[in-house]
Amino acid sequence: MQLAHHTQDGIDIVQLPERLMMADAAAARTSLKDIIGKGNGKLILDLSATTFMDSSGLAVLVSSLQAARKKDGDVYLVGMGTTVRALFELTRLHTVFQIFDDEAGALKALA
Amino acid sequence: MKTLIIDDAADIRIYLRALLGKWGYETHEASDGIEGIARIKESDIPLVVCDWAMPGMSGPELCRAVREAGLPRYVYIILLTGRSEKADLVEGLNAGADDFLSKPFDAQVLQARLRVAERILRLEQRLAEQNRELRDSRDRLEYAYGQIQADLALAARVQLQMLPTSDRVLAPLRAEWLFLPAAQVSGDSFGFFELTPERIGFFHLDVSGHGIPSALLSASLSRALSPGGAPGAEADAHYSDPARCLAELNRQFGAPDTEVENFATIAYGILDKGTGETAIALAGHPLPIVLRRGGEILQLQPGGLPVGMFPEVGYESQTLQLAWGDRLILFSDGVTESQNPAGEAFGAERLTALLAVAARTPAARLTTVLADRLRQWRGGRDFEDDISVLILERPVEPDDWPGADASAEVQLEIESDPMAVPELQTRLMTLCAEAGFVDLDAFQLTCAIVEAVNNCIEHAYGGRPGQPISLCWRAAHDGVTVEIRDRGAPLTSVVPETTEATDTDALSGRGWHIIRQWTDGASYRREGDENLLTLTRRP
Numbered sequence: 192m193q194l195a196h197h198t199q200d201g202i203d204i205v206q207l208p209e210r211l212m213m214a215d216a217a218a219a220r221t222s223l224k225d226i227i228g229k230g231n232g233k234l235i236l237d238l239s240a241t242t243f244m245d246s247s248g249l250a251v252l253v254s255s256l257q258a259a260r261k262k263d264g265d266v267y268l269v270g271m272g273t274t275v276r277a278l279f280e281l282t283r284l285h286t287v288f289q290i291f292d293d294e295a296g297a298l299k300a301l302a
Numbered sequence: 303m304k305t306l307i308i309d310d311a312a313d314i315r316i317y318l319r320a321l322l323g324k325w326g327y328e329t330h331e332a333s334d335g336i337e338g339i340a341r342i343k344e345s346d347i348p349l350v351v352c353d354w355a356m357p358g359m360s361g362p363e364l365c366r367a368v369r370e371a372g373l374p375r376y377v378y379i380i381l382l383t384g385r386s387e388k389a390d391l392v393e394g395l396n397a398g399a400d401d402f403l404s405k406p407f408d409a410q411v412l413q414a415r416l417r418v419a420e421r422i423l424r425l426e427q428r429l430a431e432q433n434r435e436l437r438d439s440r441d442r443l444e445y446a447y448g449q450i451q452a453d454l455a456l457a458a459r460v461q462l463q464m465l466p467t468s469d470r471v472l473a474p475l476r477a478e479w480l481f482l483p484a485a486q487v488s489g490d491s492f493g494f495f496e497l498t499p500e501r502i503g504f505f506h507l508d509v510s511g512h513g514i515p516s517a518l519l520s521a522s523l524s525r526a527l528s529p530g531g532a533p534g535a536e537a538d539a540h541y542s543d544p545a546r547c548l549a550e551l552n553r554q555f556g557a558p559d560t561e562v563e564n565f566a567t568i569a570y571g572i573l574d575k576g577t578g579e580t581a582i583a584l585a586g587h588p589l590p591i592v593l594r595r596g597g598e599i600l601q602l603q604p605g606g607l608p609v610g611m612f613p614e615v616g617y618e619s620q621t622l623q624l625a626w627g628d629r630l631i632l633f634s635d636g637v638t639e640s641q642n643p644a645g646e647a648f649g650a651e652r653l654t655a656l657l658a659v660a661a662r663t664p665a666a667r668l669t670t671v672l673a674d675r676l677r678q679w680r681g682g683r684d685f686e687d688d689i690s691v692l693i694l695e696r697p698v699e700p701d702d703w704p705g706a707d708a709s710a711e712v713q714l715e716i717e718s719d720p721m722a723v724p725e726l727q728t729r730l731m732t733l734c735a736e737a738g739f740v741d742l743d744a745f746q747l748t749c750a751i752v753e754a755v756n757n758c759i760e761h762a763y764g765g766r767p768g769q770p771i772s773l774c775w776r777a778a779h780d781g782v783t784v785e786i787r788d789r790g791a792p793l794t795s796v797v798p799e800t801t802e803a804t805d806t807d808a809l810s811g812r813g814w815h816i817i818r819q820w821t822d823g824a825s826y827r828r829e830g831d832e833n834l835l836t837l838t839r840r841p
Contacts, residue, residue: 211529212727213720213723213756214723242750243745243748245749245816246753247756250812277745278745282812282815
């Protein structure tokens with residue numbers, strides 16, 4: 192799965208698609224692991240286009256977090272909508288991930 | 303006439319006093335400009351003879367002072383001057399002097415100049431008087447206008463009181479109405495009355511033209527269309543046949559041989575409260591609309607000519623049936639002919655379109671919606687023609703509304719393929735919207751269903767593609783029930799007790815956690831070779 196991706200100050204910024212579900216899970220997981228492997232382990236995931244996610248999608252994000260942390264990096268989440276936010280809070284993942292309102296904040300924190 | 307002599311030389315003053323006195327003028331004196339201007343201000347002396355060269359305030363300076371004083375009367379000033387240079391004369395005139403007399407002056411010339419002054423002053427007095435009269439006249443007109451406005455406001459109130467105040471007489475039927483006169487008094491009118499304990503009569507009329515003549519005819523017709531006093535057999539016979547009623551009315555109000563002055567479009571009908579049977583006759587009125595409970599629109603047939611146009615006009619009654627939940631909507635042409643700023647009329651089509659989507663809207667709200675829409679259409683400008691709408695309704699209990707008892711049932715079939723689920727998710731969001739779930743509610747329910755379907759694919763079918771999964775979606779007024787069936791292996795880890803979120807694959811505790819938390823009920827049953835998972839969610 193081709194994810195929109197660019198780098199800034201050594202930080203990888205990836206746009207997640209409109210839906211992250213079981214159908215996309217495996218491909219998305221591989222792509223993200225790839226990006227993390229090639230980069231510093233510092234990753235910003237932009238969810239501003241994401242309107243739907245299921246538990247497989249959440250698992251993808253969690254696995255990318257694990258991969259990033261192994262490289263002493265981290266995964267920050269940006270642009271989360273209210274519905275996806277509700278999903279995170281229900282599954283308590285909002286305590287696991289750092290969530291920012293905008294990219295600038297995340298960049299500053301990760302740098 | 304009073305005159306004021308201003309000169310610092312006493313002998314001149316004495317001389318002038320003698321002359322003017324001889325000629326019949328009432329003389330007053332001042333010895334310098336300052337005293338002079340004071341005398342002018344505190345008195346009503348209109349004519350001043352003043353020396354040019356004086357200590358303190360000169361003649362021209364006095365003139366300037368008088369002109370700037372803003373006195374209520376005109377003061378005519380003759381300057382006595384020893385100078386005759388053109389420049390001096392110009393200066394004097396510009397300063398405000400009306401005339402000059404050079405010294406030494408000729409008595410006859412002075413007298414002649416004084417007469418000129420008198421002529422001009424009298425002219426000024428006449429003008430002032432005329433102005434006063436005009437002002438009085440204007441005041442009287444303003445007063446009269448105020449009276450007329452007050453009377454109109456009163457008339458408008460009287461007219462409003464003639465309209466129905468409550469629809470209690472129609473019970474169990476209901477009525478709602480909208481009355482927006484363009485001016486204070488209106489040519490539109492409507493009403494309803496009990497004809498017999500079982501039958502009610504109703505009418506809606508619109509008199510051509512505006513203002514008081516239309517309002518008077520409107521009031522007159524309204525009275526004629528309602529039986530006064532105790533409705534007896536006679537009244538029953540007359541009023542219970544709408545066509546006959548209109549024909550009779552037309553005979554009474556029809557113009558004899560004179561030109562048509564005012565006419566009225568009328569809708570008059572009788573409605574049986576028990577059966578909903580309605581007989582209605584139309585006289586040139588905008589065709590009333592029947593809005594059925596299910597949203598269908600029925601427009602009535604055209605009727606006869608407006609009342610008051612021709613002496614002999616035939617009318618026919620048409621019949622229709624109002625079922626429970628149906629509405630009969632009568633409206634004046636002010637509604638359909640309302641023009642927007644571009645000059646386009648609102649039109650019958652727009653009206654029926656608006657009513658079609660409002661089938662479930664309570665009648666009271668419907669009149670508000672209609673009023674708002676029309677104001678919007680006008681672009682904030684005033685209404686040019688009277689707007690009136692009468693809605694008669696056979697109301698229905700909320701529980702009886704379609705969609706309350708009858709549920710919407712949708713059957714969805716998908717294959718056990720993760721790639722099929724995104725499309726299902728989209729379909730589910732639509733079904734949620736139709737069931738009245740929006741935003742977070744819709745998201746939560748859809749998430750739960752998606753997790754359940756994922757569960758079928760992953761665990762019941764072990765990831766095998768091409769297997770059938772069926773969803774039965776049932777939406778009722780008390781919520782949504784979704785039955786998810788698959789023919790896979792029995793789901794052993796069904797509705798687990800613990801719902802801790804773990805970070806392994808999908809369909810671990812996380813999936814069930816979502817299903818448990820985001821539905822009001824999740825139950826599992828094995829039916830033969832089928833798994834049945836039932837999810838419910840209340841609104």
